[in-house]
Amino acid sequence: MTLTTPRGPLLERFELDDSFETFAPPPAADGPDLEVSAEDRTAAPVVQLADRILVRALASGASDIHIEPQEQGLNVRLRLDGVLRNAFEPLPTRVIPALTSRFKILADLDIAERRLPQDGRIRRRWKGRTVDFRVSVLPSRFGEKVVLRLLDSSATQLGLDQLVTDPLALAEIRDMGSKPYGILLVTGPTGSGKSTTLYSLLAERNDPGLNISTVEDPIEYTLPGITQTQVNRDKGLDFAQTLRAFMRQDPDVLLVGETRDLETAKTALEAALTGHLVFTTLHCNDAPSAVARLAEMGVETFMLSAALIGVLSQRLLRRLCPVCRVPHVPTAADLARLGLSASDPASLTFQRTPEAGTACSHCGGVGYRGRIGVYEVMRINEEMSEAIGRGLGTDQLRRLALENGMRTLLGYGLSLARDGTTSLEEVERVLLTDSGLEQEIRARQLTTSTCRGCGAGLRDDWIDCPYCLTPRGTLQA
Numbered sequence: 001m002t003l004t005t006p007r008g009p010l011l012e013r014f015e016l017d018d019s020f021e022t023f024a025p026p027p028a029a030d031g032p033d034l035e036v037s038a039e040d041r042t043a044a045p046v047v048q049l050a051d052r053i054l055v056r057a058l059a060s061g062a063s064d065i066h067i068e069p070q071e072q073g074l075n076v077r078l079r080l081d082g083v084l085r086n087a088f089e090p091l092p093t094r095v096i097p098a099l100t101s102r103f104k105i106l107a108d109l110d111i112a113e114r115r116l117p118q119d120g121r122i123r124r125r126w127k128g129r130t131v132d133f134r135v136s137v138l139p140s141r142f143g144e145k146v147v148l149r150l151l152d153s154s155a156t157q158l159g160l161d162q163l164v165t166d167p168l169a170l171a172e173i174r175d176m177g178s179k180p181y182g183i184l185l186v187t188g189p190t191g192s193g194k195s196t197t198l199y200s201l202l203a204e205r206n207d208p209g210l211n212i213s214t215v216e217d218p219i220e221y222t223l224p225g226i227t228q229t230q231v232n233r234d235k236g237l238d239f240a241q242t243l244r245a246f247m248r249q250d251p252d253v254l255l256v257g258e259t260r261d262l263e264t265a266k267t268a269l270e271a272a273l274t275g276h277l278v279f280t281t282l283h284c285n286d287a288p289s290a291v292a293r294l295a296e297m298g299v300e301t302f303m304l305s306a307a308l309i310g311v312l313s314q315r316l317l318r319r320l321c322p323v324c325r326v327p328h329v330p331t332a333a334d335l336a337r338l339g340l341s342a343s344d345p346a347s348l349t350f351q352r353t354p355e356a357g358t359a360c361s362h363c364g365g366v367g368y369r370g371r372i373g374v375y376e377v378m379r380i381n382e383e384m385s386e387a388i389g390r391g392l393g394t395d396q397l398r399r400l401a402l403e404n405g406m407r408t409l410l411g412y413g414l415s416l417a418r419d420g421t422t423s424l425e426e427v428e429r430v431l432l433t434d435s436g437l438e439q440e441i442r443a444r445q446l447t448t449s450t451c452r453g454c455g456a457g458l459r460d461d462w463i464d465c466p467y468c469l470t471p472r473g474t475l476q477a
């Protein structure tokens with residue numbers, strides 16, 4: 001007899017003894033806690049140096065460690081908020097072989113092989129949590145360069161509301177991610193936060209009533225209740241083969257870490273067409289160019305038009321330090337370079353970093369602390385789907401997406417600069433391209449030429465109202 005409760009059947013409980021634990025012991029992190037080993041005076045100097053580099057990177061919130069042999073010494077740099085910075089004074093050249101060998105030993109690599117690239121992984125404990133480092137070793141002129149990518153899932157806050165600040169973009173992304181079937185593409189360069197966005201979408205869909213599976217290279221975050229598989233190319237287990245195996249596992253939601261070839265793309269599209277929701281990433285510059293990228297791989301447009309839900313393109317901008325940021329009045333030339341204009345530039349105030357050498361305990365004098373996402377959401381409606389099926393080019397799809405209300409990356413970034421979240425310099429560094437500026441100007445020109453703020457008539461080449469500074473995107477019909 002099955003006992004029932006007002007909420008459904010009562011689940012049966014199994015009583016297991018301790019002998020089951022001997023069959024599947026949890027993987028242990030290698031070595032003692034990094035904070036302890038880095039201060040261990042009895043350890044060899046090279047061991048202590050390697051651990052101190054790891055501790056410094058973790059404590060500063062770096063995403064990557066670059067250990068670079070040069071003719072005059074060994075440089076150690078950390079990538080903080082997307083920008084590389086020196087972490088230590090240059091080390092003497094005599095430590096290069098020993099330090100490189102130490103990291104290769106930790107990553108279980110061949111220390112005798114110095115002529116070929118090698119990849120590995122390090123797992124250590126730090127402040128009570130497990131941290132993984134993805135290791136890449138590359139031969140160079142003055143020795144082997146070592147790059148470590150930090151994979152600290154416990155330090156990452158997953159949640160779309162913490163990533164996307166614009167309410168309209170957030171609503172669009174959540175709506176696309178809640179569809180029962182189809183494929184959603186997330187595009188952007190390496191390090192633009194694509195994996196974090198995908199995992200945030202999975203976290204919102206994570207429910208006991210759904211079977212969610214992922215195939216990744218490597219597995220960067222661990223989510224409870226989700227089946228995660230890492231590719232193993234040495235054994236022939238790639239993205240496409242794993243996807244085909246998933247289709248025999250009664251899936252509801254699938255995540256493909258990266259679509260990089262025709263076989264993976266077609267398998268993912270077939271999964272989307274047969275009633276499954278598929279999330280995947282793609283490398284391209286913006287949302288409209290994702291269609292052309294897949295077409296270059298050999299994907300048939302009729303499959304893409306039937307399966308594609310939308311494309312999300314993203315970048316990461318550095319946040320201005322809220323403690324030391326200072327007001328900034330850009331010149332007319334600065335505004336024009338970003339496609340902006342105003343009748344009185346002196347009345348338009350942004351924020352920027354302080355003068356070099358300014359002391360700030362919050363950001364360490366850098367002027368930036370943390371990063372924020374910038375998003376371009378291209379929703380596929382019936383009109384867009386028909387255009388994709390007809391094989392229209394990227395420029396035509398971009399124009400159609402803008403007419404349907406797509407907000408460009410540059411437009412999103414400029415809105416963050418307006419409210420003081422970031423600086424115009426940061427927007428220019430990350431987002432300003434010729435094509436991006438053309439997209440933004442086209443997006444502003446699609447509106448009518450009457451200002452909502454003051455009712456003045458505007459010229460087509462004005463992005464903002466020069467009389468009251470109302471953005472053209474808020475113009476009335």
